[in-house]
Amino acid sequence: xxxxxxxxxxxxxxxxxxxxxxxxxxxxxxxxxxxxxxxxxxxxxxxxxxxxxxxxxxxxxxxxxxxxxxxxxxxxxxxxxxxxxxxxxxxxxxxxxxxxxxxxxxxxxxxxxxxxxxxxxxxxxxxxxxxxxxxxxxxxxxxxxxxxxxxxxxxxxxxxxxxxxxxxxxxxxxxxxxxxxxxxxxxxxxxxxxxxxxxxxxxxxxxxxxxxxxxxxxxxxxxxxxxxxxxxxxxxxxxxxxxxxxxxxxxxxxxxxxxxxxxxxxxxxxxxxxxxxxxxxxxxxxxxxxxxx
Numbered sequence: 001x002x003x004x005x006x007x008x009x010x011x012x013x014x015x016x017x018x019x020x021x022x023x024x025x026x027x028x029x030x031x032x033x034x035x036x037x038x039x040x041x042x043x044x045x046x047x048x049x050x051x052x053x054x055x056x057x058x059x060x061x062x063x064x065x066x067x068x069x070x071x072x073x074x075x076x077x078x079x080x081x082x083x084x085x086x087x088x089x090x091x092x093x094x095x096x097x098x099x100x101x102x103x104x105x106x107x108x109x110x111x112x113x114x115x116x117x118x119x120x121x122x123x124x125x126x127x128x129x130x131x132x133x134x135x136x137x138x139x140x141x142x143x144x145x146x147x148x149x150x151x152x153x154x155x156x157x158x159x160x161x162x163x164x165x166x167x168x169x170x171x172x173x174x175x176x177x178x179x180x181x182x183x184x185x186x187x188x189x190x191x192x193x194x195x196x197x198x199x200x201x202x203x204x205x206x207x208x209x210x211x212x213x214x215x216x217x218x219x220x221x222x223x224x225x226x227x228x229x230x231x232x233x234x235x236x237x238x239x240x241x242x243x244x245x246x247x248x249x250x251x252x253x254x255x256x257x258x259x260x261x262x263x264x265x266x267x268x269x270x271x272x273x274x275x276x277x278x279x280x281x282x283x284x285x286x287x288x289x290x291x292x293x
Contacts, residue, residue, distance in 0.1 A: 001122050002100045003041035003049045006089045007034055007061070007107030008080035013231050022057040024107035025064070026235060029242040030283065031254055032064065033229055037105040039254035040178070042263060044118045046103060047073045050096045052080050052089050053107075070274035071256050072265025085199030086177075087189040094186035101125050102185060106177030110238055112245070112253065113224035118178075121218050125180050132216035134209035135180040138173035139220045147174035148203050152217050159215045164203040173219070176226045179206070255283070258290050 011023030018026075024034040034051075041049055053061050058079060068075040078092050089104055090097065103122065111118075121135050136159075138150050144166070151161040151170040161170055185205065192204040209215040220226065229238045242253050252258065261271045272291055278284040 001044075001046050001126065002097060002102050003044075003046040004089050004093050004096070004102060004104040005034065005037050005041070005049060005051045005107050006080070006086060006104060007051060007053045007057070009054075009083045011230070014235065017232075021060060022053065023230065024053070025057070025060055026229075027239070028110065028229060028235070029239045029246065030252075033110075034061070034064070034107055035254045035256060036110045037107055039256060039259055040105060040111055040115065040118065041103060042071070042073065042256065042259045042265070043115045044103065044122050045263065046122070047265060048096075049073055049075050050078060050093050051075060051107075052078050052092055055079050055081065067274065067277060070266070070270065070277070071260040072263075072270070073260070083199070085194070086202040087192055087200040087205040090181070090185040090189045090205070091200075097183055097186060099183050101180065101182050103178070103180045105179075108228060108230045109177040110227040110229055110242075111176070111178070111220075111224065112227075112241070113220075117218055117220065117224070121180055124216070125182070128182075130216060131214060133182040133184070133212070133214040134206065135216045135218060136175050136206060137178055137220050138171075138217050139176050139224070139226050140172055141174045142172070144169040144172045144174055148206075149173060150175050150217055157217060159210055159217050162203050162207050162210055164201060175203075175206070176220070177228070181205075181209070252283075252286055255286065257287055261290065 007024040011018030014023050025032050051061060065075055080092055125135060136150060149163040149166055149169045149171055150173050152159045188208045189200055189205050192200045195201050227238045229235050246252055257274050260266045275284060275287045
């Protein structure tokens, strides 16, 4: 399984913050936003990751992840010149995907909770459990008209329909910005006709698997938090949420070096080496405590 993080777009909803730097490099409490989606991929056991961003923001991402090898992952980069839709990520990443399955997560999506459901989904994808070649997730929301919506039979789990920001939603389950597809995703994305706004819509790509009866859905329960951090309000909410968890529990969320160590991507000596490169800060002090455990 390979992973893609889509960190493109103009971030217009966060202007003037995004006049300076990418939306996905804005802080969520004590870490850049991009750490959170990458942490989910790593915690799902994914070590080969492609980060897709804009030509303007590419140098900043490369600087941030200059020592990505210290995390025990293979991180590569590609450019999306213009925001032509989420599904374009699979066309851009076609060579990267190759013959593998792929998980794609949006760079401004934050998940918190027990990630076993994501590990299980990746394991099911590997063996194409139930004949399913693609998987989406369902998250109950109060206003489904704002999202892509999935309708499914709650007894069998069979997906019945996919809607894009419907005026009359068929369910109150939104599709978060996390998708698992087989290696036909790029080919399917190329066959999607651009929408009226000129974008290759992710819902059309998902629907192609639905037509083949090879689309599965996994419901994210009440113990899982999903936050879209693309507005000033949600940015503030996310920071308060992560800050409360870290201050109360004394652990860090999305600490990539710790995750690499816990997932056995690196050993203790490699963690020590990575920590020695960090400046004197609370982040380093936290990792020094992890080393001493």
